[in-house]
Amino acid sequence: VASESFLRSLPKAELHLHIEGSLEPELMFELAERNNIELPYANVAEVKKAYDFHNLQSFLDIYYRCADVLRTEQDFYDLTWAYLLHCQSDGIVHTEPFFDPQTHTQRGIEMGVVVNGIARALKDGEEKLDISSKLILCFLRHLSEDDAIECLEQAKPHLEHIAAVGLDSSELGHPPEKFERVFKMAKDLGLKAVAHAGEEGPPEYIVQALDLLHVDRIDHGVRCSEDDELMQRLVKSQMPLTVCPLSNVRLKVYEHMSEHNILKLLDAGLNVTVNSDDPSFFGGYLLENFTSLAEHLNMNEAQAVKLAHNSINSSFLSDEEKQTLL
Ligand code: ADE
Ligand code: ZN
Numbered sequence: 149v150a151s152e153s154f155l156r157s158l159p160k161a162e163l164h165l166h167i168e169g170s171l172e173p174e175l176m177f178e179l180a181e182r183n184n185i186e187l188p189y190a191n192v193a194e195v196k197k198a199y200d201f202h203n204l205q206s207f208l209d210i211y212y213r214c215a216d217v218l219r220t221e222q223d224f225y226d227l228t229w230a231y232l233l234h235c236q237s238d239g240i241v242h243t244e245p246f247f248d249p250q251t252h253t254q255r256g257i258e259m260g261v262v263v264n265g266i267a268r269a270l271k272d273g274e275e276k277l278d279i280s281s282k283l284i285l286c287f288l289r290h291l292s293e294d295d296a297i298e299c300l301e302q303a304k305p306h307l308e309h310i311a312a313v314g315l316d317s318s319e320l321g322h323p324p325e326k327f328e329r330v331f332k333m334a335k336d337l338g339l340k341a342v343a344h345a346g347e348e349g350p351p352e353y354i355v356q357a358l359d360l361l362h363v364d365r366i367d368h369g370v371r372c373s374e375d376d377e378l379m380q381r382l383v384k385s386q387m388p389l390t391v392c393p394l395s396n397v398r399l400k401v402y403e404h405m406s407e408h409n410i411l412k413l414l415d416a417g418l419n420v421t422v423n424s425d426d427p428s429f430f431g432g433y434l435l436e437n438f439t440s441l442a443e444h445l446n447m448n449e450a451q452a453v454k455l456a457h458n459s460i461n462s463s464f465l466s467d468e469e470k471q472t473l474l
Contacts, residue, residue, distance in 0.1 A: 150452040155438040161242040161459040162434050164367050164390035168215045169426025170231040179217040204348050204399050215251050224265025232273040238435035241473050244282045246314050250299050259302040267309040282311035282464045289315050289322035296330040311464050312340035319349040324356040331361040340364045340464050351375035373409050383417040388462035394432045395425035405444035421459040
């Protein structure tokens with residue numbers, strides 16, 4: 149079984165991390181005070197007690213409420229910088245965070261405030277911590293495709309900071325086909341594409357993300373194991389899956405980590421990676437996701453090395469850049 153020090157020392161990329169989901173309760177209270185906002189919680193202990201989820205939606209309701217403390221460019225900088233310090237202690241050498249602009253623009257925060265704050269921290273991460281990065285703009289799938297198109301339009305002046313688009317929020321009832329046009333527009337702008345699919349939604353949503361959105365990676369994707377034909381397709385194409393073990397257990401996709409299918413997918417030849425999703429809400433950053441697999445699934449060193457290599461190889465870095473990290 150792989151040890152914590154071995155897992156920390158492996159060079160890793162994180163490919164599925166919602167920057168708003170890295171907001172720790174302590175920083176949330178600090179920002180609430182700085183911005184004169186009343187929180188629905190009295191203290192950190194009360195916040196942590198509220199993080200008891202029974203499915204994706206019960207988490208999202210709280211996650212969007214917490215994001216309300218983020219108001220200024222400096223707030224987004226501080227949020228991102230705090231995450232990068234966790235990357236440093238976990239042995240992450242490259243990260244591709246998501247952000248949800250519509251969560252902020254809907255409340256009157258301008259796209260530029262959000263992007264510039266995050267991008268400035270990512271630049272400092274490269275220069276001061278030697279952690280490279282690519283930023284991914286996610287559309288909220290519970291909103292309309294027209295809203296997503298408007299969001300893409302607002303992002304156009306900031307494309308130098310954005311590498312890809314993604315699709316997140318409430319999956320069930322909001323299939324990838326709803327966003328076919330806006331993904332085509334994004335690809336025409338030269339952006340890469342990813343989409344959450346097969347987290348709570350059926351394998352059919354994974355097929356749609358591949359065939360209709362032409363994604364470069366699938367986020368989560370764990371429900372692919374219910375469809376043999378899809379499994380074979382994923383092995384053959386080596387399409388990356390960004391799996392988030394602690395998230396899946398906290399949101400009850402699996403009752404316990406010992407039931408998680410990630411190592412079965414890995415051993416079946418799929419290109420799976422380990423990621424933390426929303427670490428502040430799900431009780432662990434990337435290293436804790438790895439150690440949990442060692443503890444509950446007896447992950448060995450060879451499996452851990454493969455998962456870490458997959459993460460770097462599945463990033464949006466150039467082949468040359470990947471070589472320097474492997
Ligand atoms: N937004 C933040 N985390 C998410 C997840 N795991 N699934 C869908 N939307 C999200
Ligand atoms: Zn996610």
